[in-house]
Amino acid sequence: MSEQVITHSDIKFQEYFLNMGPQHPATHGVLRLILTLDGEEVVGIEPDLGYIHRGIEKMCEYDTYRQIIHLTDRFDYLSSHMNNEAVCLAVEKALEVEVTDRIKVIRTMMDELTRIASHLLWWGVMGMDVGALTTFMYAFRDREMINEIMEKTTGARLTMSYNIPGGVMFDLHKDFQKDVKNLIAHMRKVLPEYDRLLTGNVIFQRRMKGIGTLSKEDAVNYGATGPVARASGISCDTRKHEPYSAYNRVKFNEVIETAGDNLARYQVRMQEMYESLDILEQLVDNIPEGDYQVAMRNLIKLPKGEFYQSVETARGEFGVFIVSDGKKNPYRVHFRSPGFNNLNALLKAGLGGKIADLVATMSTFDFVIPDIDR
């Protein structure tokens, strides 16, 4: 009996496909990724989108400018305040309305509260994605404080629709300053706790370090923005480069890491929470007196022209493009959503890793699916 030697060339290799989602727990919504696998290695990713495509851009063409704001909440519901603000700023710019300092400061503070809330939710869910269930409880406990601040002032906890063209809907609640100060003190105490719980954990570090690396060139070429791009060493913070609202009167650092891997993206968001606290601290005692609304006509008609406004949401740069032909409805509205473009970068960063790595990488990209589908 002769012994048969099997050489590498005798084995037939076959690529096969795997559906990840649409209901995978780590996709945070209905995102379906069709993976091409070679063994356990991911060699191809194709997204299948549209499960919650609502055609908001088309809906906007039949709505007035005041109505559009309520639709923008539904993109990235964790950055709803910034999305509202982008439309309001575009409308105000088109009409050349200058809002009061009080409005600017209120908007900036709400932005930063939203950003912390969003990053907290990301941190909790991300821990869960890589198998640390406790983080979810910690993050949601602390996020509740922000939700309560929001609820007192705006009456809503998630999709606030607090911004309107020419100001904000209500004045600040009388407890606002006290609550924010409480929050800042509390967050400064718990953020190091978060680090002790998760960041230093050896298993967590192994899941993060050197995984899902996105080089600087790729991040630029694939169109990433926000924390994803900043983790790859690109300076792209709209708050710094084109300051809007009250960002030109506060001091803060743009957090930039250079490694481009999961850990870098993680660190950028953790540091951003500290920066947001700094911004809040500078503003909380300096809210100027004044009106919280500037008088504007009930039915807004923009002059003929094209207007663009971008803001920095928790996920990256969100842009609103309005084409007006002078009527009460816009001729065309386009939304540049950060999630859609960051997804493009995931298609690159996820290649070459294992399936389990892709789960971790997706968490650090922090997708909100309605933001991708629109």
Place this chain on the structure above:
Amino acid sequence: MTNQELITYITAWNDDAQFSLPAETDSGIISAIDDLSGTIVNVEIPPTHLTEFMKRLQSDPELQFDYLFDMIGMDWGKELGILYYLKSTVLHHKIVVRIKIEDRENPEVDTMENIWKAAHLQEREIFDLFGIRFKGHSNLKRIFLRKDFKGYPLRKDYEDDYMIIRK
């Protein structure tokens, strides 16, 4: 570069005889889009020159437009169009390049995927909602709507009897 410098720099390319940018009076170089930091330079070029023009924008060391920030599909009624919003992460200036496509039945332009990978999903979205085909795209098919969907909903002449109520 400031906006004025950009306009002067790009207008000078007319002399190379490689491109023929439309005359400034017609629909050539205009500044139309308002942005917080002032207006953005707009360049309209014929679709036939798109690829070489974009390649030059990206590779010219004075310009270095390395970042395709946004792609916006448009329907102006008579013609379709695309706006390319470019940025430079090195030199921090921006430009909007716009093209108009007369053919509504079978609109087609070159893909930008080979220059900026960011165009991959953006072009699929524009194909899905406007029906503009991109020559050379690696995976051009509908992205949001189902495969058997009829029509292109973001076009102005799109008809839908029960989803859109026209006044």
